[in-house]
Amino acid sequence: MSQASTVALWIPLLPLASAAALAAVSITERGRKAVPALAVVPTAAAAVLTFVVLFGHGTGAATESRVRYAATGGPELWLGARVDGLAALIAVLVGVVATAVQLYSVTYMAHEERYTSYTALISLFTAAMLVVVYSTDLLLLLVGWEVMGACSYFLIGHHWERPEARSASIKAFLVTKFGDVPFLLGILFLAHGAGSFRVEPIVQHAIHQGGHGYTAAGAILLIGGVMGKSAQIPLQTWLPDAMAGPTPISALIHAATMVAAGVYVVARLYPVFLVTPAALWILAIAAALTAVTAALSAFAQRDLKRILAYSTVSQLALMVAALAAGGRDAAVFHLMSHGGFKALLFLAAGVVIHKAGTGNVDELNAHGLRRKLPVTFVTTTIGLAALAGLPPFSGFFSKESIAGVAYETATQSGPAKSVLGTPPSGIGWLVLIATLLTGLLTAAYCLRTWWMLFVPLDRVWLRRDRKAAETPAEAAAEVAKTIVPASETGAAALEALVAASEEAKSEPGAVVGVGAGAGTGVEEGTGAGAAASAGEGAGKPRTGPEAPLAELGPLVVLAAITTVFGFVGLNHGWFASWLGDADGNAYRTAAAEAGKLIQPADAYRLSPAPLSTLLAVLALLLGLALVFSALRAKPGTDPNRVLGLLRRPAREGFHADDLQDAVAVRPVQLAADAVVFLDAEVVDGYVRGSGTASRALGEGLRRLQTGNVQLYLTGVLTGVVVIAAALGFGR
Amino acid sequence: MHAVSPLTLAALLFAVGVYGMLVRRNAVAVLMAVELLLNAVNLNLVTFSALLRDRLGMGQVFTIFLITVAAAETGLGLAIVLMLYRNRGTAAIDDARELGEDGALGLKRLPSPTPPAASENDKAVAK
Numbered sequence: 001m002s003q004a005s006t007v008a009l010w011i012p013l014l015p016l017a018s019a020a021a022l023a024a025v026s027i028t029e030r031g032r033k034a035v036p037a038l039a040v041v042p043t044a045a046a047a048v049l050t051f052v053v054l055f056g057h058g059t060g061a062a063t064e065s066r067v068r069y070a071a072t073g074g075p076e077l078w079l080g081a082r083v084d085g086l087a088a089l090i091a092v093l094v095g096v097v098a099t100a101v102q103l104y105s106v107t108y109m110a111h112e113e114r115y116t117s118y119t120a121l122i123s124l125f126t127a128a129m130l131v132v133v134y135s136t137d138l139l140l141l142l143v144g145w146e147v148m149g150a151c152s153y154f155l156i157g158h159h160w161e162r163p164e165a166r167s168a169s170i171k172a173f174l175v176t177k178f179g180d181v182p183f184l185l186g187i188l189f190l191a192h193g194a195g196s197f198r199v200e201p202i203v204q205h206a207i208h209q210g211g212h213g214y215t216a217a218g219a220i221l222l223i224g225g226v227m228g229k230s231a232q233i234p235l236q237t238w239l240p241d242a243m244a245g246p247t248p249i250s251a252l253i254h255a256a257t258m259v260a261a262g263v264y265v266v267a268r269l270y271p272v273f274l275v276t277p278a279a280l281w282i283l284a285i286a287a288a289l290t291a292v293t294a295a296l297s298a299f300a301q302r303d304l305k306r307i308l309a310y311s312t313v314s315q316l317a318l319m320v321a322a323l324a325a326g327g328r329d330a331a332v333f334h335l336m337s338h339g340g341f342k343a344l345l346f347l348a349a350g351v352v353i354h355k356a357g358t359g360n361v362d363e364l365n366a367h368g369l370r371r372k373l374p375v376t377f378v379t380t381t382i383g384l385a386a387l388a389g390l391p392p393f394s395g396f397f398s399k400e401s402i403a404g405v406a407y408e409t410a411t412q413s414g415p416a417k418s419v420l421g422t423p424p425s426g427i428g429w430l431v432l433i434a435t436l437l438t439g440l441l442t443a444a445y446c447l448r449t450w451w452m453l454f455v456p457l458d459r460v461w462l463r464r465d466r467k468a469a470e471t472p473a474e475a476a477a478e479v480a481k482t483i484v485p486a487s488e489t490g491a492a493a494l495e496a497l498v499a500a501s502e503e504a505k506s507e508p509g510a511v512v513g514v515g516a517g518a519g520t521g522v523e524e525g526t527g528a529g530a531a532a533s534a535g536e537g538a539g540k541p542r543t544g545p546e547a548p549l550a551e552l553g554p555l556v557v558l559a560a561i562t563t564v565f566g567f568v569g570l571n572h573g574w575f576a577s578w579l580g581d582a583d584g585n586a587y588r589t590a591a592a593e594a595g596k597l598i599q600p601a602d603a604y605r606l607s608p609a610p611l612s613t614l615l616a617v618l619a620l621l622l623g624l625a626l627v628f629s630a631l632r633a634k635p636g637t638d639p640n641r642v643l644g645l646l647r648r649p650a651r652e653g654f655h656a657d658d659l660q661d662a663v664a665v666r667p668v669q670l671a672a673d674a675v676v677f678l679d680a681e682v683v684d685g686y687v688r689g690s691g692t693a694s695r696a697l698g699e700g701l702r703r704l705q706t707g708n709v710q711l712y713l714t715g716v717l718t719g720v721v722v723i724a725a726a727l728g729f730g731r
Numbered sequence: 732m733h734a735v736s737p738l739t740l741a742a743l744l745f746a747v748g749v750y751g752m753l754v755r756r757n758a759v760a761v762l763m764a765v766e767l768l769l770n771a772v773n774l775n776l777v778t779f780s781a782l783l784r785d786r787l788g789m790g791q792v793f794t795i796f797l798i799t800v801a802a803a804e805t806g807l808g809l810a811i812v813l814m815l816y817r818n819r820g821t822a823a824i825d826d827a828r829e830l831g832e833d834g835a836l837g838l839k840r841l842p843s844p845t846p847p848a849a850s851e852n853d854k855a856v857a858k
Contacts, residue, residue: 707831709824710753710761717749 004056004088005065008081008134011049011091012144015098015127018042022120032116036106039119043102043126047095050130054088059577064200066136075191082136082199085580086332090264091133093339096561097256098126100554101248104347107548108248108354118158122252125151129257133264138187138197145183145229145261149176152258156245165244175238178664179228186221189214190272199268206272219272219279222265226283230262230316233290237656239313240297243305247350250305254312255343263319263335270328277424284324284427288434291317293654295441299448299640300650304349304359307449310653311387312342314438318402325431326423327405329576333569334402337394340565341386344558348380351547351555352453361452362638370454375552377454379559386562388446389439389620397566399439400613406432407612432612436619443623448639451627457635737778744771758812758822762805769801 021038025031057063066080081087102122109115128151131144150173157169191197193214194205206215226232231239239259243250253259266273266283273279291314298310315338322331353359356367370377386393389400407413410428451457568575630639640647649655744767751764773794780790816822 702832703834703836705830705832706835707828709827714753717753 003063003065003083004053005063005081005083005134007049007056008053008083008087008091009065011046011053011095012127012130012134014042014046014049015123015130019120019123019127022116022123026114026116026120035116035119039123040099040102040106043095043123044099046126046130047092047099050088050091050095053083054092054578057083057085057088059085059580062200062580064136066198069137075196077139078137078198079140080136081134083134085578086264086267087133089332089336089578090260091130093260093336094126094129094133094256097339097343098122098129098252100343100347100558101252104251104350104551104554105246105248107550108350109246112246114158118155118246121151121154122249125155125252125257129261132261136198136200138191138199138202141265142184142187145225146180148229148258148261149173149180152176152242152253155249155253156242158246158249159244162244164241168238168241168244172238172242175235175660176228179224179226179235181224182221183225183228186218186223186225188218189221190218190269193218203269203271206269206275210275215272216276216278219269219276220282222269222272223279223282223286226262226266226320227286228262230259230320231290231313232262232286232317232320233293234286234656234660236290236294236313237653237660240306240309240653243303243309247305247346247353250309251343251346251350254309254346255339259312259316260335260339263316263323263331266320266323267328267332267335270323273323274326274423280324280423280427283320284423284430287317287320287324288430289317290314291321291434291438292441293650295438295445296643296646296650297653299441299445300643300647302360302362302651304352304361304364304449304453305346307361307445308342308345308349311442311445312338314442315342315387318399318435318438321431321434322402322405324423325402325406325409325428327402327409329579330398330401330405332579333575334395334398337386337398337562337565340558341383341393341395341562344379344555344562345383345387347551347555347558348376348383351376351551352380354547361449365452365457368456373547375555376547379555380453381450382559382562384446384450386566388443388623389616392563392566394562394564394566397569399435400616401569403432403435403439403612403616404609406435407609407615436615439616440619440623440626443620444627444642445640447624447627451631451639457631457637734778734782737774741771741774741778744768744774756823756825758815758824759809761824762808762812765808766801766805769797773797 018038018041022035025035025038062082062084064080064082066078066082069077069079102119105115105119105122109118112118125148128144128147132141132148135141135144153169153173156172157165159165160169187197190202193209194202196202209215228235239254242253245253273283294310294314294317298307298314301307301310315334319331319334319338322328322334349359351373352364352369355373356364356369358364382393386395389396391397406428408428409423410425410432412422412425412428626642627639630642634641643650748764748767748771751767752761755761755764776790776794776797778790779785780788780794812822815827819826
């Protein structure tokens with residue numbers, strides 16, 4: 001009974017029950033006061049139970065509890081949980097982030113009309129992800145996987161009054177489903193090869209039989225689903241558009257559920273991929289491309305949530321790259337640390353957007369948020385530092401471990417990654433270069449984002465001496481002249497700002513009030529600029545204190561986790577021994593010496609190699625220096641102009657949407673048009689033609705019906721004569 | 732005995748009957764022509780019955796049967812002709828074409844019957 005997997009069986013049922021109860025409440029329209037409790041308490045209880053499972057599992061061997069669901073005649077179907085270190089750790093991540101999101105939503109979404117159904121869907125989402133994490137049977141995993149796809153559709157389309165939310169939800173659903181088709185086929189291939197849908201026989205089959213036939217085909221097909229869910233090229237486009245959903249949903253999708261599922265599945269079935277070099281190459285190339293292009297896109301975005309979305313794509317690509325380079329431990333480590341700080345960043349972005357009424361960083365720059373939102377300022381700074389990879393935050397350690405793995409694979413130095421062999425050194429070089437480039441770009445866009453959010457671009461100590469504007473209205477006009485050439489919004493924004501400054505001239509008192517509210521005299525012009533953007537009707541800024549405790553609490557907790565979590569990777573084997581071996585066995589010296597482990601004992605470490613760390617830190621510093629020098633060179637402008645010609649395509653996501661449109665959408669539409677033509681013109685033509693022909697025949701025969709009996713008789717007689725003649729002379 | 736004479740006679744009778752049936756306008760004459768047809772067939776039946784030495788005499792049985800049917804048919808036909816004559820004042824068969832289709836070949840469009848005057852009930856409903 002005390003097996004961890006027995007407890008794990010019941011964990012997904014808690015959020016599931018919560019979802020059912022919330023759905024009942026949303027139908028009956030009664031008991032709405034109980035909704036926050038119904039949403040938060042079961043999720044929190046599930047989170048606590050995931051910790052129980054984690055510590056119950058400890059560093060032991062994988063445990064499994066299952067019941068046979070159906071005897072199929074072929075591979076049997078099982079309902080059950082398989083707990084190894086990987087599942088236990090990821091379940092903790094899911095539980096913690098889901099609880100934080102539910103708690104945060106209590107106040108963040110309270111004013112929403114559809115709050116009840118929203119929380120019900122979050123609970124269902126969480127339950128589905130926990131099913132994916134714990135499931136022992138790949139078909140059960142697929143059920144959770146698809147339920148997540150449906151939930152993401154509903155949640156991204158939460159504001160279905162807005163057309164972009166509707167189209168984003170449909171896009172997310174279709175693009176991920178596109179990847180799910182090969183995913184299902186891959187599962188069937190693997191199950192056919194191993195004779196079972198369960199994880200363990202499939203992994204053992206891969207270890208003992210090597211990577212040919214069904215295993216290789218299954219691994220390559222599975223990548224389709226991984227690319228869809230984890231937003232890798234060529235299926236990456238849904239994730240930035242998914243920002244149309246509420247911000248807590250973005251936190252949930254980006255940190256713990258949905259996108260993590262793709263990386264998780266590769267890690268869980270890792271030996272299957274390890275023995276298939278072709279699959280590793282596909283993963284590495286897609287991930288390297290995705291990491292760099294998404295980081296460039298993040299650098300060029302103007303919307304805060306889109307910056308974070310592209311950074312998620314880029315960081316997920318780093319995890320996939322680490323998996324391709326043989327670094328399962330590093331990838332899972334980064335998945336967990338990224339889950340923490342990305343949830344933190346999204347939740348903080350929610351506070352910022354509610355406070356300022358806009359997500360545009362150009363406008364946010366003028367809001368003086370550092371003074372208005374002190375807690376958010378500190379926590380966001382921690383989150384961005386972790387994202388950039390600054391020590392001592394968690395992102396530093398996890399990224400260094402990825403760089404270290406890539407370096408060791410590239411040079412084929414260090415201990416062998418597994419008894420199944422180390423991936424080719426070409427993958428290592430590819431991943432190493434991508435990691436370093438992404439590190440540089442990540443540092444650059446993190447600094448830029450931080451600066452745009454919290455520090456006015458034209459600080460006095462950055463810009464040339466400038467005569468202080470005499471009236472706030474003139475100051476606003478000057479700010480307009482300064483900002484507009486940089487922001488590329490052209491004449492429209494200029495007109496808006498000038499109009500706002502004219503308004504300000506007519507009502508000087510109001511602008512002075514805003515300017516004073518913004519703080520110091522230096523920032524008076526900035527304050528007027530804030531009035532201008534508010535005058536554009538960008539949104540409904542929230543007034544009053546920074547944010548409710550239910551929103552700040554998760555921020556502080558996640559920031560604390562982000563600060564300390566990295567150190568678990570430092571000690572030789574803390575994180576790695578929790579994570580266990582790739583086939584689910586615990587790390588034990590005896591087993592390692594007997595050669596029973598996939599990963600030799602030496603591979604159980606995440607502390608980075610000195611040279612790769614040095615390179616990564618250099619890339620980080622280079623990125624920071626790039627943005628800082630851009631800020632110094634031309635104060636008051638967006639530092640992403642250093643991208644030069646790349647900026648515009650990067651902002652559009654390198655026109656991946658157009659490519660998908662040309663490759664997939666338009667051919668499908670053409671085929672649909674052809675089918676419509678075939679149906680309406682060809683098939684219906686026959687049907688309608690038979691009707692028309694019989695009408696015409698009837699019309700002709702009607703004409704013969706004269707009513708003259710003798711004419712009829714003549715006809716009959718003629719017929720008889722003809723038949724008789726035919727019979728008589730035809731012989 | 733040769734079968735030629737009765738068979739020839741039957742053929743001639745049949746031909747006369749066909750001619751009368753198709754050409755004569757008077758309905759009574761058409762009925763008489765039909766009688767000729769039937770009797771030509773009777774003659775054939777009797778002839779072949781004798782020729783084939785039919786021991787059961789089926790040809791003769793059929794002949795008697797046919798005579799009975801022809802008598803009944805003539806009675807019925809004459810009754811119809813009588814009603815036709817009473818209603819229309821003529822027994823010309825090619826004037827009785829009410830069952831023909833509108834606009835059929837060689838048929839003038841029949842005058843549409845005048846609609847019956849609206850009854851009291853209909854007026855009440857219309858109000």
